[in-house]
Amino acid sequence: MTGTGALREIELFADLTDPQLSWLASAAERRTLADGEVLFHDGEHAEFFHVLLEGELVVTKQVDGREEVLTRHSAGAGEEHDGKPAAAHRFTGELPLLTGGDYLATATAVGPTVVLGYVKPVFFELLMCCPGVARVLLPVLAWRITSSEIQARNRATVTALGTLAAGLAHELNNPAAAVARAAEEIGPAVARLTAAAEEFGTVANGRARSVLAEAFDVLTRTPLAADLDPYAVAEAEDRLADWAADAGAIAPLPLATALAERGLDRRWLTRRTAELAPDVLPSALDQLAARVEVEALTAQLTSAGPRISALVAGVRDYANLDRAPRQEFAVVDGLESTLTMLRRKLARVRVVRDYAPDLPRVTGYPAELNQVWTNLVDNALDAMDGAGTLTLRTRLEGTCLSVEIGDSGPGIPADVRPRIFEPFYTTKDVGRGTGLGLHLAHRIVTQRHHGSIGVRPTPGGARMVVRIPVEGEPLA
CATH class of the missing domain: 2.60.120.10 (Jelly Rolls)
Structure with missing residues (x-):
């Protein structure tokens, strides 16, 4: 008592x-x-x-x-x-x-x-x-719900930043590695090219220079062959390198690799160098190999720069850095930026894009809507256990722009659908999610953009539908 x-x-x-x-x-x-x-x-x-x-x-x-x-x-x-x-x-x-x-x-x-x-x-x-109890309890209850939403929003922001960092690090890995590798190798390659050019210049006449220039021009204009058997390419490389080494070349491997990747064989190289005298051929092959190597390294550096710039632009578009929070924007750009940020999770997922052409721009808060797209796509990937078909569809429906995000997972049970936007409600196991992701998405769509969000059952999977009014409040 x-x-x-x-x-x-x-x-x-x-x-x-x-x-x-x-x-x-x-x-x-x-x-x-x-x-x-x-x-x-x-x-x-x-x-x-x-x-x-x-x-x-x-x-x-x-x-x-x-x-x-x-x-x-x-x-x-x-x-x-x-x-x-x-x-x-x-x-x-x-x-x-x-x-x-x-x-x-x-x-x-x-x-x-x-x-x-x-x-x-x-x-x-x-x-x-006891009405007095309710007068004390209800304000506390309202504070707790608001506090939980703020914590979840902050957590979502941290998660989004983590997604940005992880996605950017993953995507930057290849071009950054290419830049580092090319920067390390281009100095020695230029030195080899200089030495080969000096050697070739001492023994070559005008016709030999023309033969070599023409061979290099044809080689660089030949595109990389598609669907080549890797074992066949390796064997072709060995045969080409052995032939060039037997002819006196010092470093023939870059040339052999470039030829094999383009489907060019030893007969092509023999034919292109047939007019070169035996004392000219070794230095000609070394110069050709050095030029090909420098060209390849330069191409790596040239292509890596735009790739890095595109990734940075994608991150900027996703987070809407250095922009007013409320602005006119293209919804499809946000969807694509979200896919870029989640690319690591899409390795086993087939992405189907069904974007209607000539969609109007909408006025709102793109960074907040990107959190909505991230939440919906991430939920779809969870529903499919990371493997299946993700469908993104955009349409103009009257005065609203409709965005559908569908998955090929097991779907949402009928008895669960009415509750998915309730605060703290979740069907995930304890420790996975807070039950506030869809609730916050609902608030961003309905209260910040005066739109609607709902779920439509499909024969296989689930489909979340977001409708955003095109004619929002005018920008100040």
Whole structure:
């Protein structure tokens, strides 16, 4: 039995009469927790409304494999701190009881802690019979929902930054490696070209120079062959390198590689150099090999620069850096930037793009919509377990631009669809997601852009549909 005096000190019960306090004291299930003992677990079905009588509780949640501290409740907290109402310290568990769901986090005792538990029928009777309780509880409930949304939005921003960093690092790896390799190799290659040119210049006449120039011109204008057998290419390289080495060339491998990749064989090289005298042929082959090598390294440097610039532009478009937050933009650009950022996850996914031509630009917040696209695409990839068909479709429907993101996963059960945009509702396992991703997407679409978002069942998979009004508020 808990004394009514201890209950009256709690703000939630401050306006109750003595009979009401006596009823509460008799209806409570008192629980004494040792340091580190768990009051309730994330995902556990909610059965009690808990009132903190003594001690402290730390509320945590597993998010993507890591534990995050959401808040702390202390019986000694007597005033608002960091925006948290003082009354919020003394009770927990009201939201899942009101929604009929599960606990949304894990509460653990810090030091010796005493908690009073009220079963659901008592909790609802308390709300109906004691208006003063509702006047204290409802503002706290509103603060908790808002605080959770802010935490989730900040977490989504951090996740988006992580996606940006990981995607950019992954995509930059190849062009950056090409630049580093070419920069390291081009100096020695130029030295070999200079030495070969000097040697060739001492023995070659005008006709030999013309033969070599023509061979180089034909070689560089011949495109790389498609669908060549790698083993056949390797064998052709060996035969070409052996022939050139037998002819006296010092470093024939770059030439052999360039020829083999273009489907040119030893007969082509023999024919092109047939007019060269035996004393001219070795230096001619070395110069041709050195020119091909320098040309290839230069091409790597030339192509890597635009690739890096395109990646940086993609990141800038995704994050909308250095731009006003509200602007006119093309929705398809945001979809494509999102795919670029998530490319690592698309290795086993077939992406189908069905973009209607000549779509109008819309006015809004592209960085926020990119978070929506990221969330929807990421959910689709999770539904398909990273393998399947992802479909992106855009259409103009009356005054709205429609974006559909579909997957070939198992679909969303009919009984789940009405709840997917509820805050904290999730079908993922505990520790995977917060249940706020779709809720935040819903707010961005409906409140920030005055649009709509919903799910349409399909024979195979699910299809999320976002509609954004084309005629938004004019820019200032």
